[in-house]
Amino acid sequence: MVLAACSKQAATVSVPYVEPFQTDVLLVQVDDPANVPDWSGMPGVVSARRLFVDEPRFEGAMHDFGLDRWYKLSVDPSVPVTKSFGGVEGISLVERRMKPSAAVLPDDPDLKLQTSLISSTSSPDIHLLPLWENGFTGSSDIAVAIVDGGIDQAHPDLAANCGLAEDFTGKGIQTHAHGTHVAGIVSAVRDNGIGISGIAGGSGKGDGTKLLSAQIFYNEDGSDILGDYEAAIVWAANHGAVIAQNSWAFKADTNGDGELSETEESAYRSSHITIAFKYALEYFTTMAGCDPQTREQLPDSPMKGGLLVFAAGNEGLDTNPVAAEFPDAIFVGATDSEGKPAKFSNHGDWVDIWAPGTGIYSTLPDGTYGRLNGTSMACPHVAGAAALILQACGGPGFTPSQLAERLKGGASGDASVPFLDAMGALRYGAEDNKPPILQAGLSEAEIHAHERFVTKFTVSDPDGDAVSISVDNEVFTVSKKGPDTYEVALDGKTSGAGTFTATVTATDRLGATDVRPLSVTVLPNHAPVLTGRIVPVLLRKTGDRFSMNLRDYFSDPDGETLSFSASSSNPDVVFVSRTSDNLSLIMLAEGRAEVSIRATDALGAYENVSFPVFASPDGVTLVTVPEQKVESWLTIIAGSDPVPAHVTLQTATGAVLYDGNVSLGVSSPLMLDLSLIAPVRLLLSVSYGGQTYTKTLVKL
Amino acid sequence: MKRIFTILCLALACANMGAQDISGGIEAMGFSRIVRSATRAGMAHSGAASVSQRGAFAPFSMVPFQGGVMDASFSFSRWNPQGMPASHFALGAAGLLKGRYGISGSAVYQTGAPEGGFAPSDLHISLGVARGLSEHFSFGFGGHFVSSKLTASDRLSGFALDASVAFRTGGFSALVGLTQLGSASLGDDVYPMASSVTLAVSYGHNFGDHRVEGNVDADFYLARGVIVAGGLQYSWRETAFVRGGYHWASKDAVLPSFATVGAGARVHGVTIDAAFLLGGPLSGTMTFGVGYGF
16 A cells, blocks of 8 residues: 555544554665665664565566565654655655455354365355366476465375475464465365365375465464565465465454454555555566566466465455455455355455355364365365366466456356356366256155155266256255255145146256256145044043043044144033043033034144033933034934933924934934935934933034 | 943944934925925825816916916915924915916915024925917926025025926826926035926816816935825815825835825805825824915
8 A cells, every 4th residue: 555545543443443554564666776775774664675585587577577676674663654764765665565364264153164175965066076087186287376374384184285485474484274274275185095185186196286385474472473475476476386375365354353443444445455566466477487588488387477366355345455456366255055155255246256165174284174264265265276277278378367267257156156166167168068967856746735745856967067956936946965966845835735847957057958847746635534433421420531542533634643632611510631642531520511622634724523521420311413403423312321212303394314213322322324415404303211302403 | 340331432332323224305405395285285295287276386387277367375384293393384376378378486485493593494486387289288397496594504595497298188187297306505515406207197077066086196206215195186066175195205205104184165266275184294284275266
């Protein structure tokens, strides 16, 4: 950031505002590298040195980029800059640089969602496997600079792929958890029988992508001391790296209180990267992989120039100063376990590509492993995939812009969240696309209304392209159950009855499709039915109990499990006790009660039935069930113990429906099936014990 | 054991439990088959083909053969007094235009004993036309609207059609027809009406001031059941009448078996009749009628 643009006032906030710059460092551009001012004579200047390490072999190129004009000055923050440089000749620019931080999130429980290189059940697939299967596992001819904390070069899962390491903090080489984790994602040694596989970690034969450790963080007492990231990037280009992996971003929350104040956000949005940094980025983009003398691509280099890959940042912001001023780099956002943008990820249309960034498992110092979250973890996914594409496509004339175009153009998923697709990047621009193959489990089915239809679809693509599945009927739901397996379901409870048809379509990244028809018939729900014959109950003395298993009396035509409820119209006479399917009726006093039972199926359809319970030592005279309106069965009871009785049932016109002598009692009711009788008024006459009892009924 | 006897168990195997035979009554609106004519009631509901009966409650095709130009009749029945007592009121009229075009209509209202705040009731309205094709043949057809208020909230309603052909020569007459072909509904449920194929013959002979008439009617119900009714009528100078008959019904018919006796008088076109039903569940049923014809 140009110094003149940095005159921000501290805001009045509970946590003191902290300027987003290194206060003890200044980057100074001199007019003439051969005529450098006397730094030691300037007020507040503690020390000074060339920002970009002088390397004789690259002297010409670095001079052309103006890198030999930059000096890094350690200064006393309490001394005003104007006092230090006021009136000094030979200085064309003084900059204060923003403080980057490793783009890793705290280990919060909510961020412990897992993802992996190979697709999990619900997250989208970065389609790495097809590349590995085709032999693209990484190449030792390709070097990726891990511009980060120092890599643990002794880690058994990294050592074989580690190359040069350089410290840009001035503190010396140090093993750093963040840098080691990022390096593992890119190029932990594959197929070595231990630990994890890096994306471009090689075939296990010492051919993994080389990791250059450009150390810009030094951890001291829990805090990272910042190194010269500008110099680190130039060093990377000068030492063979063609991909610079930068899992760090400039911080907006400069005071580190976990909240972004308006002052902090405003300062962040108006900030700029230093010109020195921009020069460094341009140098890497142009000179990586090139001969410093001829500026042409080296014969053994896979690319003419270098690709810069940056983490988008973890503060949920829609801006990034680097992206705003150097769009040629690739900026990587982080997705959660479901493939959606992680809440913490910076976002915006400047984010070129998204990759898994939660619960990423990788190498940690001292030979260990662990999970970290952040765009820092998403970024090396892209850097690693870029290394594989470079292995496959790189060569004379291949440029960083072509590599970036492949990565971006081959992305899968929603255009607003283009997701890293390694195979898609490899096949980008291919014309011989073959359609995907969709294999259906069931194409037709019939289910009951309470059931759920589930079938699995398996997809594959001859070209290894990413394939998505869709169903053109919203009644069906689709969920991913494995790398190539989807579950299509229909819930009969919510769909209603009917026949539902749909077309299941598998679509590859280039739009080729395969379709399968699907037809599911949901049968209408039927209410439970009374299958047993419920007759009146006689309890003769207090405390008598009658028990019944309700499952013996109700069933559901659809096979649903029934639930029951029961009540007594007169609980002081007959108490109802129900436990699950068992009903007990207990006599408490003399009298009569109607006991009602409701059987309800899984969809809420129900059948009611009620019957009288007589709590009397003497029994009853004449009782029918139902009491007056008969729909099918008519139950006739009389007396207490069975006695000979004459029963007649006639219509209003005198037609005799039943005329017979029976043994009739409460315990031996007469049951007549009137279901075939047309609606009519009926007269029931029962004679026993020298008495005749009549009752008028209605058949409905 | 005591517990077993003192508590009714639903699962007991009871001799009476299980479907028992139910006879008859599967057709709806059985009451619509009750003969409303007090004259025919005295002959056990026979006389559908009788040319000596008044036209008001006669089969439609018999109207051209009734002889008069106009007839109006009213009857009242005290139905089934020992079982389900009900009062039946019937009003009918028939007319003959140009000697060969007949028109006939009737309305029946019947109400049973009130139960609580509700008294069941039935309504039967008939309307038909007929034409005499010659001195010997006639045909008629018509329709019926029948409604039965079973409970305060349940009403059974239906429509039915009649079509019949009548023949006469000398003292002999006969009728064949379809009677009350239709259906009734209650809610979404539909039931067949008490429809039948009707065959009836009648023969009368005068012996001076005396006349004797015999009638046999048979109804073959389309659902099930057969009814055969036979009746005799003696009259003196067409002024005084004595009647009797027997109504035989199969076990599954809509009306039961019974016997009847009846008497009547006719003076200056005014007819008064009475009939009494004997035997069976309807025993004690009485029907009285009054009519005027010219």
